[in-house]
Amino acid sequence: MNPSATITALPTVALPAGRSLSEDRAKAGPIQSVPSASSTDLWLEILRKLESKMPRGQFITWFKNTMILGNEEGELIVGLPLPTYLTWHMEHYRVMTLEVAQEVDPSVRRIVYTVDTGLKDNPERTIDLLEHFPELKKRKLPGRQEIKLAEGIVTKILSTKYTLENFVVGTNNRLAHAACLAVCNEPGGKYNPLFLYGGVGLGKTHLLQATGSTILKNHPRATVVYVTSEDFTNQVVESVQHGKMEQFNRRYRTVDVLIIDDIQFIANKERTQEIFFHTFNTLYEEHKQIILSADRPPQELQLEDRLKSRFARGMIADVSKPDYETRLAILREKAAEHHIFLDGGVLEFIAQHVTRNVRELEGILTQAVALYELEQRMPTVRAIAEIMSKLSMDPLKDEENVGFTQAPKRRPTFQEIMEAVSRYYSVSLQDMTGASRVREILLPRQIAMCLGKKHLGLSTTRLGELFGNRDHTTVMNALEKIEEKFHSDPQLLREVRTIEVELGLA
Numbered sequence: 001m002n003p004s005a006t007i008t009a010l011p012t013v014a015l016p017a018g019r020s021l022s023e024d025r026a027k028a029g030p031i032q033s034v035p036s037a038s039s040t041d042l043w044l045e046i047l048r049k050l051e052s053k054m055p056r057g058q059f060i061t062w063f064k065n066t067m068i069l070g071n072e073e074g075e076l077i078v079g080l081p082l083p084t085y086l087t088w089h090m091e092h093y094r095v096m097t098l099e100v101a102q103e104v105d106p107s108v109r110r111i112v113y114t115v116d117t118g119l120k121d122n123p124e125r126t127i128d129l130l131e132h133f134p135e136l137k138k139r140k141l142p143g144r145q146e147i148k149l150a151e152g153i154v155t156k157i158l159s160t161k162y163t164l165e166n167f168v169v170g171t172n173n174r175l176a177h178a179a180c181l182a183v184c185n186e187p188g189g190k191y192n193p194l195f196l197y198g199g200v201g202l203g204k205t206h207l208l209q210a211t212g213s214t215i216l217k218n219h220p221r222a223t224v225v226y227v228t229s230e231d232f233t234n235q236v237v238e239s240v241q242h243g244k245m246e247q248f249n250r251r252y253r254t255v256d257v258l259i260i261d262d263i264q265f266i267a268n269k270e271r272t273q274e275i276f277f278h279t280f281n282t283l284y285e286e287h288k289q290i291i292l293s294a295d296r297p298p299q300e301l302q303l304e305d306r307l308k309s310r311f312a313r314g315m316i317a318d319v320s321k322p323d324y325e326t327r328l329a330i331l332r333e334k335a336a337e338h339h340i341f342l343d344g345g346v347l348e349f350i351a352q353h354v355t356r357n358v359r360e361l362e363g364i365l366t367q368a369v370a371l372y373e374l375e376q377r378m379p380t381v382r383a384i385a386e387i388m389s390k391l392s393m394d395p396l397k398d399e400e401n402v403g404f405t406q407a408p409k410r411r412p413t414f415q416e417i418m419e420a421v422s423r424y425y426s427v428s429l430q431d432m433t434g435a436s437r438v439r440e441i442l443l444p445r446q447i448a449m450c451l452g453k454k455h456l457g458l459s460t461t462r463l464g465e466l467f468g469n470r471d472h473t474t475v476m477n478a479l480e481k482i483e484e485k486f487h488s489d490p491q492l493l494r495e496v497r498t499i500e501v502e503l504g505l506a
């Protein structure tokens with residue numbers, strides 16, 4: 001990047017107090033004209049490069065309704081539809097945009113942002129991103145695309161999404177991860193076959209794919225085949241059907257690394273097991289690497305004994321459920337992959353309440369990302385709790401919930417109650433005790449008062465003092481109001497209950 005290049009934000013077009021954004025939509029921003037063809041082309045070219053650098057959701061959210069509004073003497077004026085975009089672009093996209101703009105047009109020296117509310121939803125002045133950047137369905141579905149390696153052998157593409165670097169190592173998967181690394185260093189060596197087992201959604205496929213990709217990266221000419229046991233079975237069935245078993249065998253012998261995911265599904269399929277047994281032996285004798293996964297250890301599989309004993313010759317490692325710290329680390333990693341900066345409290349809440357497997361952790365995170373990208377709302381603990389209950393992952397009912405069962409049984413302090421409520425509703429402690437009467441603050445304040453009274457037995461006078469020297473009748477009023485709300489709003493009761501559980505008051 002040109003070192004002298006700078007990025008400046010022009011003063012935003014401030015919204016007059018009391019006017020809503022929609023009112024302002026009618027009012028155009030500083031530059032009204034329809035963009036010239038060259039601006040449109042230049043912006044399209046820049047957008048095309050930007051699109052490849054971020055998740056599609058993010059790209060569409062933050063680059064729709066944007067346009068180049070001027071380009072003179074190296075100064076590229078980029079129009080944004082709303083003031084919120086300005087902060088966001090300044091923080092996240094300015095360097096990237098400048099770099100890309102310079103690749104396309106080396107004369108660009110600076111990027112100047114300006115907010116022009118007239119761009120919003122104005123097809124004449126902006127580019128239709130959905131039309132120019134249609135969703136490439138296949139592109140984002142790793143593991144779905146198939147490639148033909150040699151006549152007859154098909155492998156699921158090894159997804160670049162799964163790497164050994166972005167796999168978070170914890171006590172639950174340390175051995176499995178180390179074994180995969182060892183196999184990458186020496187395919188067909190000591191750890192052959194490598195057999196990984198464990199429950200659903202705990203990272204087996206991730207490790208298998210990552211190991212395959214790494215070997216392929218180190219040995220680009222190697223034939224690395226990743227198949228699920230269903231694919232393998234289908235190939236066997238097809239070959240049998242068309243009398244092409246010999247070809248099948250010949251072809252599989254050219255494979256250098258054979259990865260079969262979820263091998264448990266060849267249980268009760270005698271012919272497939274037999275063919276697999278021969279393929280296994282051939283490859284094994286030639287020191288080709290074999291990697292397998294299953295939902296249980298080899299000895300518990302419903303497979304021929306001779307197969308089970310072959311599996312036991314190599315390295316067997318399990319992946320189990322991650323503990324709280326690993327769950328939190330995984331969430332941080334995934335949030336970073338999504339380029340989303342979630343509040344620490346929100347991540348902790350998810351890590352505490354979603355304990356079954358990593359796939360569910362990811363599911364909740366994806367919902368949070370959607371909330372963020374599509375609605376431009378920063379997810380709060382409250383929003384996450386809502387999502388969880390919609391997905392029937394009720395934090396109040398989950399028996400496996402480590403976070404809750406280990407919650408301290410001692411009485412919380414007033415400060416802890418305040419902190420729990422403030423975290424849940426994303427309201428600052430200052431606001432809780434301050435004077436504001438907006439609903440978003442009033443409600444958490446009333447709830448904190450109510451919990452203080454209920455669990456700490458605080459008097460209305462004392463509560464008044466603790467909440468910014470309020471009069472005790474004000475506190476009484478607040479308590480009455482919240483009691484009324486409890487009667488009419490079961491959702492609110494649930495929310496309070498969640499906070500109580502978090503405080504160990506269940």
Ligand code: ADP
Binds near residue numbers: 169201205330362
């Ligand atoms: P399995 O094959 O065991 O059912 P997957 O490998 O499909 O599980 O894992 C489910 C999801 O969880 C994947 O998106 C994977 O990337 C993620 N995942 C699981 N464990 C980890 C981990 N330790 N670090 C990062 N991501 C993980």
Ligand code: MG
Binds near residue numbers: 204206262
């Ligand atoms: Mg899997």
